[in-house]
Amino acid sequence: MSDDFLAYIGWLLRIFAYLIVARAFSSWFPDARRHTIIQLLYQVTDPVMIPASRLIPRIGMIDISPMIVILVLFAISSALMGEASGS
Numbered sequence: 001m002s003d004d005f006l007a008y009i010g011w012l013l014r015i016f017a018y019l020i021v022a023r024a025f026s027s028w029f030p031d032a033r034r035h036t037i038i039q040l041l042y043q044v045t046d047p048v049m050i051p052a053s054r055l056i057p058r059i060g061m062i063d064i065s066p067m068i069v070i071l072v073l074f075a076i077s078s079a080l081m082g083e084a085s086g087s
Contacts, residue, residue, distance in 0.1 A: 003083070010080035017073035020045050024066040 023045050026032045033039065048069060056065040 006080045006083050010077040013073050013077040013080070016045075016048075017070045017077070020049065020066050020070050020073070023049070 019041060023041050026038050026041065033042070049065065052065040052069050053063060056063075056068055058064070
């Protein structure tokens with residue numbers, strides 16, 4: 001595949017990871033779910049986060065699935081961007 005295409009996919013994955021970070025921060029504010037932007041954020045990230053939350057068990061009251069998904073997305077993104085740069 002083209003190096004530019006791989007870099008673009010890596011960039012998109014990184015943006016998606018940042019959206020998941022924003023989703024995790026929004027969970028700290030219970031009234032945030034009423035806002036349109038936060039609802040859109042959940043709609044965009046739910047296709048990844050719902051299955052991840054089912055697969056990855058909670059640790060007590062803490063859901064670590066966002067952290068694991070973010071780490072995986074950053075790893076894939078770095079690998080794609082590293083391939084694109086010729087490393």
